[in-house]
Every structure is written in structure tokens, then in C-alpha cells.
Amino acid sequence: MNVVLWLLLAVPLAGALLLAAGRRLVPDAAVAAVGAVVGGVTLALAVVLAAAFDYGAAHRVQFETDVAWIPAIDVRWHLGLDGISVPMVLLTALLAFLCLLYTTRIAPEAGRTRGLVALVFLLEVGMLGTFVAFDLIVFFLFFEVVLIPMWFVxxxxxxxHDGPGRRRAATTFILYTLLGSAVMLLGFLLVYAGAGTFDLTELAAGGGRGIAHGTQVLAAVAIGLGLAVKSPMWPLHSWLPDAHAKAPTIGSVLLAGVLLKMGTYGFVRVWLPVVPDGARAVAPYLAGLATVGILYGALACLRQGELKRLIAYSSVGHMGFVLLGIATLTPVGVNGALFAGVAHGLITGLLFFLAGAIKDRHGTGDLVRLGGGLYSRMPRLAGLFVFGAVASLGLPGLAGFWGEMLAMFGAFQPAASLGRTTYLVLMVLAGLGTVLTAAYFLVLVRRLCQGADTIGPSLAVARDVTAVEVVAWAPLVLLTLVLGLYPRAVLAITEPAVQVLVGR
Structure with a gap:
């Protein structure tokens, strides 16, 4: 199975190199199909790893490769899977495959599909590598690999229709994330100076041993800032709305579905177990900023007039719940955060697919120009959009409910070292955020889907959901239902590993 884990990274990388080799090997007409096939193979490898995973020992690193890479500073090529990694690897492989499948229908201008598909492959390598890395430097390298491909996407x-705007959004994205990553690397070096190793399994087992309390606090702040930019935490979120509004559909899906989770995953994988004393000192501030993000995201959504920007701001609020769960420093809260991350990837990935389909059909995402009456124009597309909206607002029985509920439950009873009164106030405010979330999504549904068809004749398009779109979106709908009805499908995998990392 170690070979399968290597292939999981090698197959999309080989796909990118194959497309880069030119038209002799892969003609332009076959690029999208090759992309879908390579994405399907990568997803199959992820499923094979998940099927072979020993869930009775989900706390242990499995399918492990651990060899010296840069001996001078003890950097090791250390890869593996545990119960925290498995759901994220499956989510990444699934969303990348669905995006590649979607390009077989929604392709860019002639001759440009090759570059887009190759960039998605590179993104997939970086995303998957982040979730299987168990050395801080290897983690950092994979964490950075995604930046340049996403800038180009x-x-x-x-x-x-907005060349300067999309380049400005891409540049803002990369500047924010590069600066955050530089600060995070300083935190990693502080950890190495105290503990003498970059190995995450050793650092987690040591629980901060050898790192002075003051150094842990500094490292926790530095690492937390770097991860918070990617998460995105208020007020470091301002790169996100423009990036989503200007990105192509599949770029928005991968950005919301996976790239944001790389930040929150880093909080669980690195921040909590490696510098636990520092995490305890910083956690109340993280919880406070997360709660502000929940309320800010919801209030911003009530004022948005562009569909993709609205969904982007909703992500700020939803990721606030993830960060709040992590900041409780409890197994319940952290498990809720991990579940919420998976659910957000499925639901917001679906919403961005749908928003892209609406924009493709009408040539705009402006809610005033789109008007109402989507039910009458495209009833199937409208029905799917309503499903995504009610899943995102946290309707019980769908995946969006459980993670936010567990995060607030963790805030109700945070770790003993934290002030419970503060967290109770934050829990109440987060609860208010769920009410505002329901309000803006219901307003959006009424405004976009219901009422008379008020769209102008120049935008009227009768085409409803196509077969390729059904295939690309159906897994997201199905998994949102399955995880809503049976959340243990994820929680049973993450819980043993979380208990080891934060349940001491």
C-alpha cells in the first residue's frame, strides 16, 4: 500500500507532464477526456487506500514512507495516512475528479483546455501531498505547491469579461498566502530550534517537550497566522471574495472545497499537538476571531449582489465554525471542525458548480440582472440550488448540520484550561450566526428561484441541467445526504486520531 500512496501523488503529476509534452501525445480534442481519466484513476487509488486502511487503528500512521531526504537538517520524506488524513484525501480526489469531468462540458476557449487541466493536476498533487505529509518541511513544500497553479487558474x-480584475484578484491571493506562509515557516523554525526535529509524529508524541513556553506561544502565533490566511479567518479573509468572483467554476470549487481546508487541517495536524502550551494561550483569541468571522460573513452575505461573492462570504462564516471548534481544544470540538470541513467541501463545491452553471447560461452572476423565476426557467437547476442552500444553512438531516452543532457543543464545554464563560458567550453569538445564515440563504432562494420570471430577453436561456452536469454533481448531493443521516461515517474515522492529538 506504500506504493499506492506514492502513485496517488505520481499519477496526477504524470498527467501534467503528459499534457506538457504537447499535441503529439495528447491531441487538443482529447485533453479533457484524458483529464477525466487521470482524475478517475487518482480517485480510484484514494478509494483503494481508504478500503485498505485499518480503521481499528485509525490513530496510527499507516502506509508509511519515512526516509532521510536532507540529512543536514534532519528533513525526512515522511508520508502516510491516519484517521485525520483519510477523509481529506478522499474529498480532494473526489472534487478534483469532478472538476476534471466538468471540463468535458464547460471548456475554455479553443486550445486552452490543455493548460487548465495540467494546472488542476498540479493543484491536486499539492493538495494531496499536504494531507499525507508528516514532516514540517515536506508539509510546507506541498502547502506552497498549490499557489502558482491557482494564480494561473x-x-x-x-x-x-474582466482581465485586469482577475489578475488583480489572483495577485492578491498569492501575496496574502505567500506572506502568511513566510510567517508560518518562521514558526516551524522556532519549533525545530526547540525540539530538534521536523518530524510530526515525534513532535506530536512529545507534546511540546523541549520547547520553552514562550517559544511555544511565539510559534503558535506564527503558525496560526500562516494557517489563518488560508483558512480564511477574519480579518485575513479579504483575498477570498475577489478570488472566487473572478475564478473559473472549477477554480472556485477547488479553492473552497480543498484549499481552505489545508489551513484548518494544519491547525489540527500541526498547531494543536506540536505547540500545545502555545495553542492554549492563543485559543481564546482564535475563538473570538472565528466568531467575528461567523457574524461578519453572514452580515456581508445579506448585502451581496453577486452570486459567487455571496457564496464566498458564506465560506468565511462556515470556516469560522471550523476554527471555533478547533479553538475549544476538545475532541468534540475538533471532530466537529473536521466534519464541518468535509461537509463544507461537499456543499460549497456543489454551490459553486451551480453558481458557475447559472453564470454560464446567463452571462452574469449579478442577482439584479438574473432576476427571479429560476424555477420556471430551469426547474432542475433551481431545485439543486435550493438543496445546496438549505444544506449550507445547516438543515438537520444534511451534512452541514453536524459539524456546526458539534463545534458549538465544544464551545459549551471547552477544555478545562480555557475560560468557560467566554466560550459560552461565543457559542451564543455563533448561534446567532446560524440564524443569520438561514436568513441570507432563504432571501437568496426567494430572490433567485421564486417569483415571476423577470429576466430580460437577452439573458433568457431555456437549457436546464445536462447529463455531464448530473454525473458531476450527483456524488456531492448523495454524500451530503449520506453524511447528514450517518455522520459517524466520518466521525468514526477521525475520532481515534483526534483523541491521540488533543485528548490527552
Missing amino acids: IAGWGDP
Whole structure:
């Protein structure tokens, strides 16, 4: 199975190199099909790893490769899977495959599909590598690999009507994340200076041993800032709305579905177990900023007039719940955060697919120009959009409910070292955020889907959901239902590993 884990990274990388080799090996007409096949193979490898995973020992690193890479500073090529990694690897492989499948229907201008598909492959390598890395430097390298491909995806294949705007959004994205990553690397070096190793399994087992309390606090702040930019935490979120508004559909799906989770995953994988004393000192501030993000995201959504920007701001609020769960420093809260991350990837990935389909059909995402009456024009697309909206607002029985509920339950009874009164206030405010979330999604549904068809004749398009779209979106709908009815499908995997990392 170690070989399968290597293939999981090698197959999309080989796909990118194959497309880069030119038209002799892969003609332009076959690029999208090759992309879907390579994405399907990668997803199959992820499923094989998940099927072979020993869930009775989900706390242990499995399918492990651990060899010296840079001996001078003890950097090791240390890869593996545990119960925290498995759901994220499956989510990443699934969303990448669905995005590649979607390109067989929604392709960019002639001759440009090759570059887009190759960039998605590179993104997949970086995303998957982040979730299987167990060395801080290897984690950092994979964490950074996604930046340049995503810049090109946004700047080169984003909003065709706003070239300067999409390049500005891409540049803002990369500047924010590069600066955050530089600060995070300083935190990693502080950890190495105290503990003498970059190995995450050793650092987690040591629980901060050898790192002075003051150093842990500094490292927790530095690492937390770097991860918070990617998460995105208020007030470091301002790169996100423009990036989503200008990105192509598949760029928005991968950005919301996976890239944001790389930040919150880093909080669980690195921040909590490696510098636990520092995490305890910083956690109340993280919880406070997360709660502000929940309320800010919801209030911003009530004022948005562009569909993709609205969904982007909703992500700020939803990721606030993830960060709040992590900041409780309890197994309940952290498990809720991990579940909420998976659910957000499925639901917001679906919403961005749908928003992209609406924009493709009408040539705009402006809610005033789109008007109402989507039910009458495209009833199937409207029905799917309503499903995504009610899942995102946290309707019980759908996946969006459980993670937010567990995060607030963790805030109700945070770790003993934290002030419970403060967290109770934050829990109440987060609860208010769920009410505002329901309000803006219901307003959006009424405004976009219901009422008379008020769209102008120049935008009227009768085409409803196509067969390729059904295939690409159906897994997200199905998994949102399954995880809503049976959340243990994820929680049973993450719980043993979380208990080891934060349940001491």
C-alpha cells in the first residue's frame, strides 16, 4: 500500500507532464477526456487506500514512507495516512475528479483546455501531498505547491469579461498566502530550534517537550497566522471574495472545497499537538476571531449582489465554525471542525458548480440582472440550488448540520484550561450566526428561484441541467445526504486520531 500512496501523488503529476509534452501525445480534442481519466484513476487509488486502511487503528500512521531526504537538517520524506488524513484525501480526489469531468462540458476557449487541466493536476498533487505529509518541511513544500497553479487558474481562466480584475484578484491571493506562509515557516523554525526535529509524529508524541513556553506561544502565533490566511479567518479573509468572483467554476470549487481546508487541517495536524502550551494561550483569541468571522460573513452575505461573492462570504462564516471548534481544544470540538470541513467541501463545491452553471447560461452572476423565476426557467437547476442552500444553512438531516452543532457543543464545554464563560458567550453569538445564515440563504432562494420570471430577453436561456452536469454533481448531493443521516461515517474515522492529538 506504500506504493499506492506514492502513485496517488505520481499519477496526477504524470498527467501534467503528459499534457506538457504537447499535441503529439495528447491531441487538443482529447485533453479533457484524458483529464477525466487521470482524475478517475487518482480517485480510484484514494478509494483503494481508504478500503485498505485499518480503521481499528485509525490513530496510527499507516502506509508509511519515512526516509532521510536532507540529512543536514534532519528533513525526512515522511508520508502516510491516519484517521485525520483519510477523509481529506478522499474529498480532494473526489472534487478534483469532478472538476476534471466538468471540463468535458464547460471548456475554455479553443486550445486552452490543455493548460487548465495540467494546472488542476498540479493543484491536486499539492493538495494531496499536504494531507499525507508528516514532516514540517515536506508539509510546507506541498502547502506552497498549490499557489502558482491557482494564480494561473484565476488570472488566465477567470472571468473572461474582466482581465485586469482577475489578475488583480489572483495577485492578491498569492501575496496574502505567500506572506502568511513566510510567517508560518518562521514558526516551524522556532519549533525545530526547540525540539530538534521536523518530524510530526515525534513532535506530536512529545507534546511540546523541549520547547520553552514562550517559544511555544511565539510559534503558535506564527503558525496560526500562516494557517489563518488560508483558512480564511477574519480579518485575513479579504483575498477570498475577489478570488472566487473572478475564478473559473472549477477554480472556485477547488479553492473552497480543498484549499481552505489545508489551513484548518494544519491547525489540527500541526498547531494543536506540536505547540500545545502555545495553542492554549492563543485559543481564546482564535475563538473570538472565528466568531467575528461567523457574524461578519453572514452580515456581508445579506448585502451581496453577486452570486459567487455571496457564496464566498458564506465560506468565511462556515470556516469560522471550523476554527471555533478547533479553538475549544476538545475532541468534540475538533471532530466537529473536521466534519464541518468535509461537509463544507461537499456543499460549497456543489454551490459553486451551480453558481458557475447559472453564470454560464446567463452571462452574469449579478442577482439584479438574473432576476427571479429560476424555477420556471430551469426547474432542475433551481431545485439543486435550493438543496445546496438549505444544506449550507445547516438543515438537520444534511451534512452541514453536524459539524456546526458539534463545534458549538465544544464551545459549551471547552477544555478545562480555557475560560468557560467566554466560550459560552461565543457559542451564543455563533448561534446567532446560524440564524443569520438561514436568513441570507432563504432571501437568496426567494430572490433567485421564486417569483415571476423577470429576466430580460437577452439573458433568457431555456437549457436546464445536462447529463455531464448530473454525473458531476450527483456524488456531492448523495454524500451530503449520506453524511447528514450517518455522520459517524466520518466521525468514526477521525475520532481515534483526534483523541491521540488533543485528548490527552
